[in-house]
Amino acid sequence: MGEKLLMKGNEALAEGAVRAGCRFFSGYPITPQNEVPEYLSWRLPEVGGTFIQAESEVAAINMLYGASACGARVMTSSSGPGISLKQEGISYISGANLPIFYANVMRGGPGLGNIAPAQGDYYQSTRGGGHGDYRVIVLAPNSVSEMGNFPKRCYDLAEKYRMASMVLADGLLGQMMEPIEFDFEPVDPAKLPPKEWALGNAEGRERRIIRSYDLKPGYLEKMTLKLLEKYNKIEEQEVKYEAVQTEDAEILLVAYGTSSRISKEALMLGRKEGIKVGLLRPITLWPFPTKILGELSGRIKKILTVEMSLGQLIDDVKLAVEGKSRVYLHGRPSGGIPTGEEVLEIIKNICSE
Amino acid sequence: MYQGVIMSGFGGQGIISAGILLAYTGLTEGKHVTFFPAYGAEMRGGTANCSVVISSEEIASPVVAFPDTLIVMNEPSLTKFEPSIRKGGLLLINSSLVSGKSKRDDLNIHYIRANEFAEKLGTIKIANMVMIGAYSRITGAISIEGLRKSLKKVFPRARQDILDMDLEALKKGMETV
Structure with missing residues (x-):
């Protein structure tokens, strides 16, 4: 909080995520969001976090799956074509009730499209995007200030409901510069309450299992109806306009x-x-x-x-x-x-x- | 007070740097500002442009479709953006590289031999600063003192002698209009 900075939207998003406690990022480059991984590649090591440029979008999202299952505050970002590739993993993560944060800095589509600002990924974002019955909490900033402050909101929502939460921006918001003031104190992820479901350090406690499916007849329907309960609650309580x-x-x-x-x-x-x-x-x-x-x-x-x-x-x-x-x-x-x-x-x- | 500015030229002429300097200086002087670069396929020798808004009120859209001021650093930029300038607007032309004259008769137009001035001061790289100096004097949207203070913040890795030259170029731009 405090000083007014002049920042690029993508850099504000990246800095906002770090301040919100992000300590793991895996991604793959694509314009117009490249400043996000570029910034995190030096910024995350500064705070003891991990930055990985993955070999592909599919690898990146599955690294996120693993890191999130271990309780880390994780992030990935991309633009439309890359988000399409990540949808399989996002669907698995949604089935597994894991909190992740990701951002789509939209460009023109369909197909390879162009790198100009666009909003053609609205359906993809608000309808889940991948296969199966699931939802993603979607926040849409309209300023550099919100680009920087929304990652915190996304993490809070993602962890509250144990699900994916995203920022849906576009090339203009990613590339433009505006004054920004962070409206929250930096989060130290080590001081967050322990996650009762997270994997790792299993010695002396009961075994925990995270999976996106249940093969016993009728059980998957029960699992998915549980998702609905959570989605209904979110529709009642989390609307912002x-x-x-x-x-x-x-x-x-x-x-x-x-x-x-x-x-x-x-x-x-x-x-x-x-x-x-x-x-x-x-x-x-x-x-x-x-x-x-x-x-x-x-x-x-x-x-x-x-x-x-x-x-x-x-x-x-x-x-x-x-x-x-x-x-x-x-x-x-x-x-x-x-x-x-x-x-x-x-x-x-x-x-x- | 509201100024929608487009600055345009070749990649490598410091269009983006000058735009950020404008926006940052506006911010330090208590104005609302936005900066939006043309991005992606731009490279040295290609075309580059950016939009800056400086306003005393909150800025709704950062998109400058009809600039109040156009700063033109090369010939193609004049052809491209000249028709969009608002009636009564300001047109600053780097006449070292633009041989043509403006076709508009409803504008405040200044022809500035920015490259020559810059070269005399030491390097053509600071031609952008000559233009910004002229802009500052004519519009008063940002002050020379504000620009001077912003240089170090916007170009933290620049050597002091380069920053000194930038300041000289800003002053030269002010003197010529």
């Missing part, structure tokens, strides 16, 4: 991450011209702020989702709104970055309908 000038809004923008910054500019431009624009920014993408959107849609009849994807966030908005408002889309995929002026034009078109 930011509401901007929604009280008198006649049109509501819904956007996260970089898109929410651009939407805020459109809101300010619109308000200057007397258009009553509001903004709802989901901070947790899963759990999604369904309840507040449902409430707002009773009153605000026009909703515009602004996303740097073809229309993914809009699905969650429609599920929340349940037909009570008309939901419009402004989607710029694969590296297209909207401007405030551009969004304002669309707001005007919708309002004049």
Whole structure:
């Protein structure tokens, strides 16, 4: 806490993770998140942690699986194509009820795509992403400050619920610089309460087993229903969002991450011209702020989702709104970055309908 | 007060360094700032540009689609960004490397022989600082004193004699406009 630093988003994310107690990172390079492993490669050894550049994304995520099973605060990061490769391991980790933290600094897709900022991995992040029934807690920062402060929140949530928690950012948030102030005291992982389930140092205690499956007939269903209990609790208790000038809004923008910054500019431009624009920014993408959107849609009849994807966030908005408002889309995929002026034009078109 | 700045030129001209210096100085002078570099395929001799916002209010979007100020260090950058400058905006052109004139008649335009000034001071590497000095004088968005103090912070590994040259280049830029 204290000093205001000017940091790059990726470096803030890496430093934030270390301050939050991360002591193990394994990953594989990909633009636009390379500053994360670059930073951790020297920073983690400074605090007695371990940095491994793995031979592949699949190896990296399985190293994380092992380190997490032993109770370490662990992290990996990548961009879309690399996260795809890690999904198998994330699914196993979810089945095994292990806490991990990872970050996706999104770039344009599909396929190899490009290295421009994009938000096309919304489905991948909020729907689990790998095989089987599981969820991942998804936090979406929209500033360098949040890039630095969200890893702490992710670790707290991941360990509270024993599951994967991630930061979903994009190339712009990763590459841009902004002032940052860390809002928490550095965590010493050695002083955290012992994990009652962690492996290692087994002498003198009962054997512990961590696995992602149970082959006895009917048992896996029970295991997965246990996951549901936890997911239901998270949906009730862990939703976070930011509401901007929604009280008198006649049109509501819904956007996260970089898109929410651009939407805020459109809101300010619109308000200057007397258009009553509001903004709802989901901070947790899963759990999604369904309840507040449902409430707002009773009153605000026009909703515009602004996303740097073809229309993914809009699905969650429609599920929340349940037909009570008309939901419009402004989607710029694969590296297209909207401007405030551009969004304002669309707001005007919708309002004049 | 709000300044959306784009600085653009060849990779190796110190575009990114100058942008960070602008942003950092803004921060130390109590302003809100954002800095966003073009990243990835950029390399020495290729194109490089960055966007900086300096504002007395909280900055919504870090994307500078229509700059208030464009600082152009080479010919292709003028062609690329000139049409997007806001009406009444500021255009600073490094006329050592840009032979063409601006086609806009609604801007405040300064032609600055930045490379020549820099070379006389010791190295063309500090042409970027000449331009930043001129920017500081014209807009007042950041002060020369702030820039001077920021140099050591932004370039912690630079030798003192290089930092001294940077400061001379900043001053030269101020004097020329």
